[in-house]
Structure formats: C-alpha cells, structure tokens
Amino acid sequence: MLFLQSLQLVQFKNYSHQTFRFEGPVTAITGANGIGKTNVLDAIHYLCFTKSYFQSGDGMNVQHGMQGFRIEGQFTLAGEALPVSIVLRETGKKEVSCNGSLYEKFSHHIGRFPCVMIAPDDVELIIGGSEMRRSFLDTVLSQMDAVYLQQLISYNKILQQRNSFLKSCAQTQTRNNALLDVLDEQLIAAGTYIFTKRNDFLPGFNEQVLQFYSSIAGKAEPVAVTYESKLRETSLENLLQQCREKDYQLQRSTTGVHRDDLYFSMNDEPFKQTASQGQRKSLLFSLKLAEAEVLKQQKGFAPLLLLDDVFEKLDQERMHNLLNYVCSQFGGQVFLTDTHPERMKNAFADMQIPLQLIELG
Numbered sequence: 001m002l003f004l005q006s007l008q009l010v011q012f013k014n015y016s017h018q019t020f021r022f023e024g025p026v027t028a029i030t031g032a033n034g035i036g037k038t039n040v041l042d043a044i045h046y047l048c049f050t051k052s053y054f055q056s057g058d059g060m061n062v063q064h065g066m067q068g069f070r071i072e073g074q075f076t077l078a079g080e081a082l083p084v085s086i087v088l089r090e091t092g093k094k095e096v097s098c099n100g101s102l103y104e105k106f107s108h109h110i111g112r113f114p115c116v117m118i119a120p121d122d123v124e125l126i127i128g129g130s131e132m133r134r135s136f137l138d139t140v141l142s143q144m145d146a147v148y149l150q151q152l153i154s155y156n157k158i159l160q161q162r163n164s165f166l167k168s169c170a171q172t173q174t175r176n177n178a179l180l181d182v183l184d185e186q187l188i189a190a191g192t193y194i195f196t197k198r199n200d201f202l203p204g205f206n207e208q209v210l211q212f213y214s215s216i217a218g219k220a221e222p223v224a225v226t227y228e229s230k231l232r233e234t235s236l237e238n239l240l241q242q243c244r245e246k247d248y249q250l251q252r253s254t255t256g257v258h259r260d261d262l263y264f265s266m267n268d269e270p271f272k273q274t275a276s277q278g279q280r281k282s283l284l285f286s287l288k289l290a291e292a293e294v295l296k297q298q299k300g301f302a303p304l305l306l307l308d309d310v311f312e313k314l315d316q317e318r319m320h321n322l323l324n325y326v327c328s329q330f331g332g333q334v335f336l337t338d339t340h341p342e343r344m345k346n347a348f349a350d351m352q353i354p355l356q357l358i359e360l361g
C-alpha cells in the first residue's frame, strides 16, 4: 500500500513550519473556512505531481513575505521508505528529490506516487471548456504511462513551434511547405501515439464510470463517456494536409489531438444540458473514482485520494455511499477536509470506520 506517514511544510502558503503525522488509512482535516485545510491537500498533491493542483505558478504558494518553500513527505510503498522533497529556492529554482536523488526531469516523478484529487471547482470538468477534460485525461494517462507523458510533452513543444512558424510566415508573407512537412512529421508521430492511447483507454474507463455512477446515485442511469477526436475519422497526416491552407491563414494549428474532447451523455442526451446539479456532482465523483480505480489496477496499489470539502457536494445518501466505498473498500490512503469535525466523527462512527481527525486552528 502507498502510505504517506508524515508531511512537513516550511513557508508553504499559510504554514510557516508545520508537521503532520498520519496514522491510519483515513485522515480528516477539519477547521474553519480559510484555516488551511485545502493547503494541506495541495502540499500532498505537490509531492505527487511536483506542482500545485490549484496555482499554475510555484511562487503563488510561497508564504506571503517569504522567499522559497519546502515540502517534505515520508512515503512508504511495499515496506520501502521513500522520502520525497520539493524545494522552491529563493532564486525561484525548484528541486524535486526522491530518496535523496534529485530528478533531472520532474516528469520522471509523475506516476511513482499516484494521486487523485477531488475539489469543489472540479465540476467545471463537466460543464466547462474542453481543456479541463483533456487535462483530466492526460493526468490519468500520464500517471499510467511514462511514454505517454513524454509524447505529450513533445507534442506540445512541436505544436508551439508550428504555431510560431505559422505566425512568422504571416508576418513575412512567405510560405515554407518543406519546413512545415518536417514539423508535421514530428507532430504526427507524437499525436498518433497520444490518440491511440486515449482511444484504447476510453471503453474500459467508460465501464468504470458507469459502475461508480450507479453506486453513488443508488440507481442505474445510462451515463456514458465518449472520446471525441477527428483522428477517429482519418489519420493526423490527412487532417494536417486538409487544414494546411486554413492553418496558414489563421496562423495556428486548427487540427490535432489538442482539440480532442470527452463527451458526457445520459440517455443519449448531452449531460451538460440535461443533468441536475446533483447528477453533475455524481458524474464528477464517478470520473475521479474511475480514475483512482484504473490507477489502482494498473499499479497494483491504490493511489492517494484527496477529497476536499466533499460533504458540501452531495446529499447524505450519496455521501454515505461514496464514503463507504472510498474508506472501506478502496484500500488506499484517503484524506478528507470538512469545516465540521462533529459531522465527520458522526459519519465515520455510523460506518464503523476508524478515523484520524486533525483539527486545525
């Protein structure tokens, strides 16, 4: 089992110096709004992904008025102690190490300590733009497959080069098809790998989502997740050829796996438009738990589950179903936050599941 035994924070968000020790598989962190509950979960996310779940820049996470931060976590996996440390130096340089060895590339750390976060604003995954859904898919696949992450990094780099090249062509009013051919060849190699992995992944994932949805909602509702990609109709090579003229004119790459999306439906109707708020939340949880489940199957051990403010999100029955699953059947370490310690204590006492309660403030 992957287990985080302790966490030390130095100058991280509202924490100057703080140590947390985790004693059992389920830890609840409680306290008033703004006390720093989510920040603890985000620090754990940092340890697993080398970055914040919420802020894109590392600097935003340094305690106000300070320079640099340090996050240290003591993990154990299959009996082996694995300390992980993330340091943001005063210069802005970030260093990530595991077991005393510094990573040359942070991407090599991804997937070693799998983790799934569920946070209040994640419902945007259902109702927001396609970028969040692609990022969700990429987060799952990158944790499962290091080659996928490398291909994704390459794809994004080549895409940027291609877009800069298209802009420079417009500025100089020139065209260079030979150079575009070279970029396209590289984009096709990475893009086709990404498409194949996404396409192969979706049917099994869809099955998992459907199962979780039924158990959270307490009844079977025909929800479905479908992968939308132009590459399902023809090759990326053909698509790039077909769009070349348009790309020159619009000065950007209008086709490729960076335009893919996930489509959610219920009774063959678009989920976004027909589902109630409760149904959206159930789908969100189903997607995240399906992510956790596929990671567990692939790794052979459960990822960490970080559930921020979950009690605010579902009615009591759905919440009970969800907690029962994640805390007694899932078999991994779970961290929850809530503003009401009593609510947590009572819910876990009812379910007869041991709980470590950390009350902040």
Ligand SMILES: Nc1ncnc2c1ncn2[C@@H]1O[C@H](COP(=O)(O)OP(=O)(O)OP(=O)(O)O)[C@@H](O)[C@H]1O
Pocket (backbone or CB within 6 Å): 012, 013, 014, 015, 031, 032, 033, 034, 035, 036, 037, 038, 039, 040, 060, 061, 062, 063, 064, 309, 337, 339
């Ligand atoms: N860089 C920073 N330096 C110092 N404090 C920070 C920094 N970033 C955030 N904070 C503080 O962290 C607190 C918010 O923490 P967090 O989001 O973890 O609260 P929470 O307990 O989860 O609240 P809620 O119950 O409302 O979700 C705020 O008081 C905010 O001022």
